[in-house]
Amino acid sequence: MLRFLLRRLLMLGPVLVGLTAIMFVIARLLPGDPVGLAAGPNATQAERAALAQEFGLDRPVWDQYLSYVAGLARGDLGRSLMTRHPVAEDIAIYLPATLELVLAAMALAIALGLPLGLLTALWQNRWPDRLGQVLAIGAISVPRFFLGLLLQLVFAMWLMWLPLGGQLPVVTLPPPRVTGLVTLDAALAGDWATLGAACRHLALPALALALSPLAAILRMMRASAIEVMAQDYVTAARALGLPRRKILIKTIGRNAVSATLTVIGLYFGWLLGGTVLVETVFDWPGLGLYATRAILSQDMMPVIGVALVTGLIFIAVNLAVDLAYGLIDPRVRYE
Amino acid sequence: MPPLMPPLLEIRDLHLTMATRDGPAQVLTGVALRIARGEIWGLVGESGCGKTLTGLSVPRLVPCPPAHYPAGEVRLDGEDLMALSERRMRALRGRRIGMILQDPATSLNPTMRIGDQLADVALAAARHDPALLGPGPARTAARALAATMLDRVGIASARQRLSAWPHEFSGGMRQRVLIAMALIGAPDLLIADEPTSALDVPVQAQILALMQGMAADRGLGMILITHSMGVVARACSHVAVMYAGSIVETGPVVEVLDRPAHPYTRALMAAVPGRHTPRGTLRALPGTVPDLLAAPPGCRFAPRCPRATPACRAARPPLRPLGAGHAVACAHPDAPAHG
Numbered sequence: 001m002l003r004f005l006l007r008r009l010l011m012l013g014p015v016l017v018g019l020t021a022i023m024f025v026i027a028r029l030l031p032g033d034p035v036g037l038a039a040g041p042n043a044t045q046a047e048r049a050a051l052a053q054e055f056g057l058d059r060p061v062w063d064q065y066l067s068y069v070a071g072l073a074r075g076d077l078g079r080s081l082m083t084r085h086p087v088a089e090d091i092a093i094y095l096p097a098t099l100e101l102v103l104a105a106m107a108l109a110i111a112l113g114l115p116l117g118l119l120t121a122l123w124q125n126r127w128p129d130r131l132g133q134v135l136a137i138g139a140i141s142v143p144r145f146f147l148g149l150l151l152q153l154v155f156a157m158w159l160m161w162l163p164l165g166g167q168l169p170v171v172t173l174p175p176p177r178v179t180g181l182v183t184l185d186a187a188l189a190g191d192w193a194t195l196g197a198a199c200r201h202l203a204l205p206a207l208a209l210a211l212s213p214l215a216a217i218l219r220m221m222r223a224s225a226i227e228v229m230a231q232d233y234v235t236a237a238r239a240l241g242l243p244r245r246k247i248l249i250k251t252i253g254r255n256a257v258s259a260t261l262t263v264i265g266l267y268f269g270w271l272l273g274g275t276v277l278v279e280t281v282f283d284w285p286g287l288g289l290y291a292t293r294a295i296l297s298q299d300m301m302p303v304i305g306v307a308l309v310t311g312l313i314f315i316a317v318n319l320a321v322d323l324a325y326g327l328i329d330p331r332v333r334y335e
Numbered sequence: 336m337p338p339l340m341p342p343l344l345e346i347r348d349l350h351l352t353m354a355t356r357d358g359p360a361q362v363l364t365g366v367a368l369r370i371a372r373g374e375i376w377g378l379v380g381e382s383g384c385g386k387t388l389t390g391l392s393v394p395r396l397v398p399c400p401p402a403h404y405p406a407g408e409v410r411l412d413g414e415d416l417m418a419l420s421e422r423r424m425r426a427l428r429g430r431r432i433g434m435i436l437q438d439p440a441t442s443l444n445p446t447m448r449i450g451d452q453l454a455d456v457a458l459a460a461a462r463h464d465p466a467l468l469g470p471g472p473a474r475t476a477a478r479a480l481a482a483t484m485l486d487r488v489g490i491a492s493a494r495q496r497l498s499a500w501p502h503e504f505s506g507g508m509r510q511r512v513l514i515a516m517a518l519i520g521a522p523d524l525l526i527a528d529e530p531t532s533a534l535d536v537p538v539q540a541q542i543l544a545l546m547q548g549m550a551a552d553r554g555l556g557m558i559l560i561t562h563s564m565g566v567v568a569r570a571c572s573h574v575a576v577m578y579a580g581s582i583v584e585t586g587p588v589v590e591v592l593d594r595p596a597h598p599y600t601r602a603l604m605a606a607v608p609g610r611h612t613p614r615g616t617l618r619a620l621p622g623t624v625p626d627l628l629a630a631p632p633g634c635r636f637a638p639r640c641p642r643a644t645p646a647c648r649a650a651r652p653p654l655r656p657l658g659a660g661h662a663v664a665c666a667h668p669d670a671p672a673h674g
Contacts, residue, residue: 232441239396239436240456240516241429250455254446329446330500 008319012312017069019311020304024065027300034298038081055081068304077308078301082294087305090290095309096180097167098279098286102271103181104202105209110264113214117221117260118253124226132222136215144274148208148281155204163201165283172197205282209275213267217260224259228252258328265321269314341413343556344370344393344524349407351388351580354400360627362388364580364635366407367654368558370573372523375550375557377567377588379603380577386560387437389577390526393558394432395424411524430460433517435527439510439534443501450497453481453516460520467521484515488545507538511545518549525550528560543570564604568592573660576600579635580627582654586661596657596668599636634666642667 035052036043043051052058056067068078077087120129142150156164167182168174175185175194183202186195228234229252237251276288287306294302326333351363363385370376378386391397393409395416409416411431416424428434436442444452454477461468461477468476478497485493488511501509510530517525530546531539547570550557559571567574567588574592575585576599584597595601634651637643647666654664 232436232438233444235396236434236436236442236513236516237444239394239428239434241425241427241459241520242455243459243462244425246455246459250447251444255444331445331502 005319008322012315015311015315016072016308019308020069020072021065023300023304023307024061024068027304028061030298032298034081034300037297038299051081055079077305080294080299080302082297082299082302087301090302091287091305091309092180094285094287094290097182097284098272098275098288099313100181100183100202101205101209101275101278101284101286102268104183104206105271106213106264106268108206108210109214109217109267112210113217114221114253114257114260117218118225118248118256120218121222121225121229121252121256122248124222129222132218136218139211139215142211143277144208144212145277145281147211148205148278151204151208152281162204165201165205165281167201167285168194168197169201205278205284208278208281209271213264213271216263216267220260220263221256225252225256228255231255254328258325258332261321261324261328265318268317269310272310272313341410342369343372343412344368344558345408345410345413346389346393347408347410349389349392349409350405351385351392351397351407352403352405354403355628357628359403362402362580362627363392363407366577366580366582368575368582368585370524370556370558372554372556373550374573375547375559375571377571377574378558378560378577379562379564379567379574381562384577385580386577387528390434390528390558390560393524393526394428394434395419395421396428396434426463429456429517429522430463430520431522431524433520433522433525435510435513435517435525435530437528437532439506439513442513443509445501447501448497449485449499449501449504449512450478450481452501453484453497453512453519454478456516457481457519464520480519481515484519485512487549488512488515488518489541490515507534507542510534510538510542514542514546514549518553521553522555524556524558526558526560529562530559531566532561532563539566540569546570564592564606576603581635581664583636583665584661584663585654586657587659590659590661594661594669596661596663597636597665598640598642598669601669634664 035048035055035057039048039051049058056064071078075088077091079085080087080090083090116132120132123129152164155162163169172194174182175189175191178185178188182198183195186192186198233255234247234251237247242251274288275284275286276292278284279286279288280292287310291303291306294300294306346366346368349363349366350361352359353362354360366385366389368376368378368389378389380386388397388402392404393411393416404417407417411427416427419427443449447455454474457468457477457480458473461473468480482493482497485496490496490508490511501512504512510533514527514530517527525546527546531542534542543566546557546559549555559566561567571588573586574588575582576591576597577583578599584591584595584600591600592604595604632650633646633648634640634643637647640647644667652664652666654662656662657668
């Protein structure tokens with residue numbers, strides 16, 4: 001187990017170096033004038049040269065790359081031309097909001113997808129199952145930004161149950177920053193009113209983001225549970241008189257769930273890199289908005305930094321998934 | 336007294352039809368069995384003759400549909416199981432009827448520890464029979480009972496083995512665990528489907544001896560489903576020979592094996608090589624089990640039978656008693672002389 005973890009962590013180094021190298025090359029290949037964009041239309045030639053020198057953009061690419069990698073070792077992700085802040089600080093500000101959104105969406109998708117998948121497998125080919133299948137395909141097919149707009153229209157405009165966007169009401173003071181996740185910080189501060197407001201703001205964007213992983217998890221769980229239900233040990237459990245609920249959860253559920261772990265891991269990464277549309281629709285101050293603005297102003301350091309951080313989180317999640325396999329099924333436990 | 340006291344298990348005229356893509360197949364056509372406490376019945380026959388489905392029909396584990404029971408009764412101590420609600424039936428499984436499925440390699444949940452699986456069965460049985468676990472916290476008592484049962488089926492250092500996973504056990508040990516699971520609810524009837532077929536020969540003998548011992552200790556009635564006359568001869572008190580969905584010969588093992596009356600029984604016995612079987616003379620039964628979709632109206636064995644007459648093909652012979660509990664369903668049996 002420990003050796004497995006160490007081996008996986010050692011593999012991280014080459015992955016990171018490769019990722020940054022590719023990003024650097026792509027950044028240079030893109031046509032455009034980032035310095036010009038950052039300096040503004042009225043800047044003089046001398047001002048532009050000063051800006052380029054300040055950010056090291058006048059040096060050859062390989063030289064820039066080497067100093068970037070050297071900086072990485074110290075946790076320095078470079079500086080943004082746009083915000084003039086260190087990228088690491090910017091990310092520290094925007095990442096928690098995105099993380100909160102993705103975690104909430106995945107929690108929702110897992111909490112609903114697993115039991116619904118199990119139940120539709122049990123009701124295989126009866127009407128609740130058919131309905132579930134149609135809805136799941138619908139949920140996968142609808143574009144997320146459109147779903148976001150639809151949710152806003154129904155729940156915020158017509159029913160007026162939930163707020164339209166943002167993380168908190170404008171008049172509410174954010175809780176003291178500990179983790180950066182507003183809901184968690186509010187709970188830590190014991191500020192239940194703010195926690196309630198934060199949850200209400202989180203609900204719609206999380207739902208918009210959750211629907212397609214929910215549908216994918218449901219379908220995977222259903223298929224896997226149907227396969228498990230044909231196994232001898234399920235018949236054996238029935239022959240031994242185990243209660244139905246126990247058979248459903250411990251016998252069928254436990255054996256079916258590991259197949260969904262892969263989908264969960266993949267969707268986590270997919271959401272992390274794909275929140276921008278939902279963040280835009282719901283005015284959510286997250287990493288997606290930050291990265292988009294950086295791309296539009298050809299500001300490459302934040303883009304590389306965001307790619308690196310999301311990549312790292314993705315790797316960590318998939319490592320956790322690999323470990324979870326072993327927790328669920330002792331036969332695939334790592335030595 | 337016997338007429339007043341119903342037998343432990345009585346199967347009467349059990350018919351089972353299975354819906355298939357090509358139409359209904361008549362899988363069981365009038366199975367009849369009477370089993371008393373303490374008797375070990377061997378249910379023997381070729382693959383596809385319906386012995387497994389007969390076994391699964393007792394605790395009603397055959398999924399309906401595709402299966403359908405047009406006629407028949409299954410009575411446990413006189414109570415008709417076919418008429419019970421699913422809820423009442425569930426209360427009998429594991430507690431009054433223990434069951435061991437065919438393959439020990441796939442009958443245990445791979446994601447649960449042995450002890451937890453055993454304890455769950457004990458807890459399920461105790462819901463209907465609180466005396467099983469006695470006083471005190473149920474979970475603790477169930478685990479203690481699990482350890483006792485593992486010990487009883489011959490697993491060394493049972494208490495430590497409770498936390499083992501199924502994949503850490505060999506085939507023989509898994510079969511021992513399954514026997515323990517089937518018996519932990521203290522059932523009166525045990526149905527074991529090919530309990531030794533997947534095991535090495537020395538382990539087979541151990542498992543058979545273990546099952547015989549447990550049956551004797553607890554006064555169990557037992558159905559041992561097997562394709563092997565050798566297992567019947569070694570472990571059973573009675574035998575029922577099945578062919579194509581019905582029982583063609585039945586009786587005490589000593590009677591049937593010494594004086595087989597049905598040509599099919601004789602053929603099955605001839606297929607077992609004995610100590611004096613000369614090399615190169617191993618007998619195989621010619622032909623195969625008939626197509627259950629288009630079964631002939633008469634005796635289903637007639638197409639393979641050396642003595643079949645037109646009368647055999649016209650009407651099915653009923654089970655006729657030959658004396659000493661021995662009965663045969665054949666128009667031209669080898670008439671054994673009974674004293």
